[in-house]
Amino acid sequence: MEKGMISLDQWSETSQAYFLSHFHADHTKGLSSKWNKGLIYCSPITAKLFPVKFPGFRVSLIRVLEVGSLHSIPLVSPSTGSQTIIQVTTIDAHHCPGAVMYLFRGEFGCVLFTGDFRWERTSERALMGKSMLLNALGGEKVDFLHLDNTYCNPSYSFPRREVIARQIVKIIASHPEHDVIIAINTLGKEDLLLHIASALNTKIWVWPERLQIMHVLGFFDVFTTNTSLTRIRAVPFYSFSVDTLEGLNTIRPTIGIMPSGLPWVVRPDSGNDPSRSSSLLVSYDISNCNTKGNHPQSEELSCVRKFHKYIYTLPYSDHSCFNEILEFVKLVQPLNIKGIVSSSSCCIDPRYHFRDLHGQDECNEPSIKKFQQQSEKFQQETLNTSPEKFVTKSSKGSHKIHTQLRTERSLRRKSGYLGLLMSRVSILRRRKRGVKILEVDIVD
Numbered sequence: 536m537e538k539g540m541i542s543l544d545q546w547s548e549t550s551q552a553y554f555l556s557h558f559h560a561d562h563t564k565g566l567s568s569k570w571n572k573g574l575i576y577c578s579p580i581t582a583k584l585f586p587v588k589f590p591g592f593r594v595s596l597i598r599v600l601e602v603g604s605l606h607s608i609p610l611v612s613p614s615t616g617s618q619t620i621i622q623v624t625t626i627d628a629h630h631c632p633g634a635v636m637y638l639f640r641g642e643f644g645c646v647l648f649t650g651d652f653r654w655e656r657t658s659e660r661a662l663m664g665k666s667m668l669l670n671a672l673g674g675e676k677v678d679f680l681h682l683d684n685t686y687c688n689p690s691y692s693f694p695r696r697e698v699i700a701r702q703i704v705k706i707i708a709s710h711p712e713h714d715v716i717i718a719i720n721t722l723g724k725e726d727l728l729l730h731i732a733s734a735l736n737t738k739i740w741v742w743p744e745r746l747q748i749m750h751v752l753g754f755f756d757v758f759t760t761n762t763s764l765t766r767i768r769a770v771p772f773y774s775f776s777v778d779t780l781e782g783l784n785t786i787r788p789t790i791g792i793m794p795s796g797l798p799w800v801v802r803p804d805s806g807n808d809p810s811r812s813s814s815l816l817v818s819y820d821i822s823n824c825n826t827k828g829n830h831p832q833s834e835e836l837s838c839v840r841k842f843h844k845y846i847y848t849l850p851y852s853d854h855s856c857f858n859e860i861l862e863f864v865k866l867v868q869p870l871n872i873k874g875i876v877s878s879s880s881c882c883i884d885p886r887y888h889f890r891d892l893h894g895q896d897e898c899n900e901p902s903i904k905k906f907q908q909q910s911e912k913f914q915q916e917t918l919n920t921s922p923e924k925f926v927t928k929s930s931k932g933s934h935k936i937h938t939q940l941r942t943e944r945s946l947r948r949k950s951g952y953l954g955l956l957m958s959r960v961s962i963l964r965r966r967k968r969g970v971k972i973l974e975v976d977i978v979d
């Protein structure tokens with residue numbers, strides 16, 4: 536596709552049409568209430584969120600694309616000046632409210648932009664999304680895939696979100712005298728909160744801006760800003776920390792729940808408190824969380840980690856895990872592939888993993904098998920390398936830094952044969968997590 540025709544979640548360049556996949560902050564950098572560069576195409580739900588996210592936004596610049604429908608958009612070729620038509624189909628990305636993928640067709644071929652997406656295998660909505668994509672493709676292969684590679688690493692394997700939601704309900708129910716805080720973003724995890732509210736027959740507190748968003752999404756009865764009505768509060772990621780939980784526990788017994796695919800690590804300057812000395816790089820038990828085979832019973836086994844005496848972390852992820860990404864790539868068989876995430880703590884160039892799955896007319900089955908064998912070997916090696924093995928008894932901060940770096944180096948060595956090289960920046964990003972997460976650092 537020629538430069539200057541369309542922009543996908545990019546707002547700094549000049550284009551004829553702009554497409555927004557969903558309303559998470561890392562996809563709207565450069566977009567503001569004062570936007571006047573051109574038309575923005577998005578899903579109906581994303582369009583409804585504009586007035587909340589960007590008060591005063593010129594709604595005349597928004598074009599709504601119904602999900603699952605084919606739309607034709609006339610553009611002008613920057614090189615020839617002649618008119619050209621691009622066809623675009625929006626597909627449910629199963630990520631957060633309003634999130635869609637875009638499938639483009641035109642003189643440039645077939646381009647699929649996933650935005651952020653979760654490719655669960657068995658839920659009803661996942662099957663609908665799959666059917667939507669297959670219908671849109673109509674048997675064609677994708678020439679260029681822009682892929683959500685947030686967890687494109689064999690060490691990530693998440694159960695379905697409804698499995699984790701049930702585990703979270705059990706945790707809350709087993710703490711009847713505790714207040715509960717759950718970390719969420721400004722958009723997303725609504726299904727989880729609704730499940731908790733329904734299972735425990737309770738309202739859930741959210742902060743005022745979040746209540747406004749809930750009302751836009753049509754949830755009027757479950758959420759409240761009145762703290763006296765419920766013991767369960769959904770709080771912003773940036774206010775969820777070890778310090779917050781410890782502070783709350785000086786007032787009332789409180790547990791914190793972090794539903795995220797991100798592994799957590801403790802910042803090295805966490806003092807002499809042994810409860811903070813864990814160094815977690817891969818915080819989930821991969822053997823129990825493995826989604827391969829979709830055995831409900833094995834999925835029910837615990838993926839819960841008690842990260843801190845007051846904090847539970849669970850891999851409730853709105854992004855696809857590695858095996859789901861693999862399945863997706865095998866389905867669309869792209870000729871070219873590029874990751875859309877370049878700053879994630881887990882960022883791996885998907886071309887490494889899927890180099891045998893694209894660039895050819897036919898899918899290379901022997902290469903896929905070889906790749907899967909490598910993935911399984913990697914997972915086994917990771918399992919045998921419990922992070923706790925590297926934690927020293929020392930309570931001195933400097934030793935903790937040393938310990939953590941040893942763990943990271945060891946994991947880098949183990950992943951080396953697969954070429955999974957984590958940058959120093961990634962390591963530093965990982966280390967930041969666990970005390971306080973800034974919004975700009977969150978993988979949405």
Ligand SMILES: [Zn+2]
Binds near residue numbers: 630631651
């Ligand atoms: Zn997102």
